[in-house]
Amino acid sequence: MKFERRFTTAGKDPYASLEFRFASSEIKNPDGTVVFRAENIEVPVQFSQVATDIMAQKYFRKAGVPAQLKTVEESAVPSWLWRSVPDEAALAKLPEEERFSGESSAKQVFNRLAGTWTYWGWKGGYFSDEEDARTYYDEMCYMLAAQMAAPNSPQWFNTGMHWAYGIDGPSQGHHYVDYKTGKLTRSASAYEHPQPHACFIQSVSDDLVNEGGIMDLWVR
Template identity: 45%
Template structure:
């Protein structure tokens, strides 16, 4: 399968031009009792609070991120959040939407390679 690049260039990554911000995610049941809370969630600044809450509660891995992937993410940690991020990386939990995007994209890449979908390395 041949893929044509449409939204990125070889010089810029997929997040070029996207602003990111740190937020708090909190979900309460109808009687007001908190059922989920996560501080320092990093998402695109254009996202709604509902989108932030959904990715934090439903899609972030709370544990089980491999140590090598956790280590690789240290280079993406904003300096203003270094301590909080370090604590989360120690327990191998996701906290940044980019981690979810990379995890999913890498999985789809592996499946595509296994199925022989790509014509060349450039198409991967």
């Protein structure tokens, strides 16, 4: 696939023409007590308070983001697109309480979404060449930040945790189509091939990912 730039410039940061600001977000009980508060979170300057609250309260990863990362080399993948994992040696040099934290910038979210989609696209042979892959990544980062494009909620929650931070967990019973075989495959982990879909309803007591749940419909 070929891609052309509309909003970004090759060789420059995809956010170069956008302004960002630092903001705060909080949730209060009816009695005024604060149950959630985030300070100094970075968001695009045009984000409303509602958009800022949704990003901070719902879409930021709250824990498990390593303070130090290293890339995993893959010979068939451009180096700028290599996925990241915790740098255990570097983390060991930090105080324990500083080794892991949560996301604090919308750029982290945009980067992990666009980066994962580009990584998957590259692995699946979607791009004509590396320039097209980079164009797609930059343009997608820009469009997410400018609120010109947005995926559904589970993408914000789940996509990019494995690619950007090396976060993973046990399989939750969901499936994906293997790009190599074209076959429906049960995911072996929570985030390498995450569950990015939403709004599956069978009944009042439905279950999303466990045996007998909504995802079982896909393989019956």
